[in-house]
Amino acid sequence: MCPAHGRAVATALLAVLAAGCMTQDKVGDAINEVNTVFRGQYESILAQKGTRVFAVNHQAAFPGVRTAMFRLGMRMDSQDAGLGYLNFSAPAPRPLNLQEWREVAQADLPMMREIAARHVGLIPSWFISFEPEGLEIVLNATVIPAGAGSEVSLTMRMRQVTPPPSGMPRREYAPPTGVHKGLDKIWAQIERELGVKSRSP
Amino acid sequence: MSEPSYADALPAQYRLHWYVLERVLGQGGFGITYLARDTNLDQAVAIKEYLPVDVATRRPDASVRSRTEDQGERYRWGLDRFIREARTLAKFDHPNIVRVHSVFEINNTACMVMRFEEGENLGALLERRRTLPEEELLRVVLPILDGLELVHNAGFIHRDIKPDNIYIRADGSPVLLDFGSARHSLGHARTVTILVAPGYAPFEQYHSSGENQGPWTDLYSLGATCYRAISGIAPLDAISRSKGILGSTREILVPASTIGSGRYSPGLLKAVDHALEFAEKDRPQSIAEWRTELTAAAKPATRAAPPTAATAPAAAPAASLRGPLIWATLGALVAAAAVVLWLVPTEDRKKFADERDRFESQRREFEQQKTRDDKRREEEESARKRQREAEKLQTAEMNKQRAEQEERRKRDLEAKRKEDADRARRDAEVRKRAELERKREEQARRAEPVAPPPPKKAPEPAPAPAPAPAPAPAPDLVALAAQARARGNDAESLALLRKSADQGNARALFALGEIYAAGRGVPQNSFQAYVWFSRAAHAGNAEAKAKAEQVKAALQPAEVQQADRLVR
8 A cells, every 4th residue: 555655756856856957845845745635635535435334343343353454464563452442564565465556556656746747847757656665554443332333443654664864754645546445455354354244434 | 281291381371472372282302382373363373482401491480491501501592593493484485394474582482383284294194004105105205305495495404304294284285394403504503403313313413513414414314204104114223324334233224125125116215215325425415316316216107006005015014924024034135235244345345444434433422422411411400409409498498488477467366356355345344334333323313302413524435436447548550550660560550550541540541641652661652642641631631631732743634533533
């Protein structure tokens, strides 16, 4: 899910910057605008499919969500069954596989280049690529009782494993196609794990 | 796990992170293997715990420690190797090599988590059937060779291949287990284990240098495994073979080509004998080389009809009239071989003499090593005995002190009870006297009705009943948590705060927020910090609202919404 990312943008753009084609400020502006656009789309996707209700009680739903995440290759960093909170992370592009990742790149890279081109120009924007290296996907899951069932909600962000180059803003929002695919994959896995279909709240 | 033979094993239901132990699968020189359940994925796994019995032991708190301080370094070195090897083995993804899922350190030792393979080990299968027909034998050996090649190419050798370490799954596919002895990467051998499988380990494994070990070492063991499947018995152990070659005994290995003649193809038998060559340089040097010999042997044109277990002569020698004949023939062959050895030409004698000198020097080295090991073991045993006696004395002393304390406590209790009873009796007497006095005064007043009433004497106040003991104040869990934290026990501190927070204590809620915000004893997590600070603010903590706002800056708006649902 982690498609585009700050490091790739920053590295590629800095390379061009070194050639004297643009300023560091422009690179920062490009990253900021990518963040803003991706954030808007991320929040709109979360509003649609960020929360689902499952017809199983909390005692079953909580470990079910945890196991589903394990099966998708995520590692658990923190959990609090009393609160109903789970926190996972994994190297990008997990929970997507490389094929799914390529599909995300194919769908979202043109948009990212277009945004960057507004700040750094068309030719430098061609240097932007879509690699998952150096990024982690972080997922927060909450499981709270909802009537006789449980309401599960998810949020996700990208985290740079290595610090960003000095002065560059962080990229923390995953590309929209990645968010779509990631959420679909996670919900399907949780449904398989709990043995029930989910519904919107 | 209560079996007395596994005295050092962890008990059933013991938790290692999210793995719950069910029973011991086996114990070797380097560790104990358990069947366990992965409670996260709800599946069975095998867990191997590093516990080299000669240098380490289990403590009552479940930790593993070196037996003596001197052995600490040796133990630690082995532990590091165990972890490194697990990481290397985890890279091998081959259907015929046991899959290593994970390794972690716990209880001052390490555990390797492996896929649990269900099936029957080849040792048990051969125990039951004695021999395997050629086709079946190749179905076991060839896939194992493929997996082993992967291991050799990565610079490892297994060093403990034997029928007991080969499992046959329900679908008939074999899998090679127990890389516990894969201790030395090629070219970096250090001290070598003396814990070898007699019959399956070649001579070079009995030496401390370990310099001559390589793929040919595992090939000897695989050849010996084939030999067992062909003859129904394990080959002679390498030490006995060395004595036979030296001429000090008459024990020589009857070749597979003799023992399996007529029942297996000559090519296969020749390949097995080649792998079982005594001198390492005379054996095939790589898996590829031996595989070529074996697969050539497997061509149908050169193979005799595979016998069944029931018809194989070696399968039931006692039940067949041919049995004694075969053994008589073998005896004659042994005698003939001895004569041939004696009558070989001069050049060969010289060669044998050279070999004999080499073996003799290796044997001497082995015996010296064994003497040293025996002496060391005796010393260790004696030290352990002394330590046990000291522990026994210490335990007896502690028991005595505990008994004295208990006696003192009983005496104090009895004295207090007596004192309470005396006080109650005295109080009752005082009350009784006061009552009598009051009655006497009443009677006197009635007897003298005209007399002015005497000044009213203030009645002696009845002693107030002993106040009921005040209920013990509820312990201040937040203060206890602070104490636990000061002692460095973050886990206890967190548990106490959590308990208090569940009761709605605003201070505890705030303290939890601070713990997660700073990542003290837990992974730093702004989401959780925000939840706890917000809850503390709801519970009336004035400072918490500002703190919640502070950590909120690190969260996405969507995460804040998500966290707010946990606060409500």
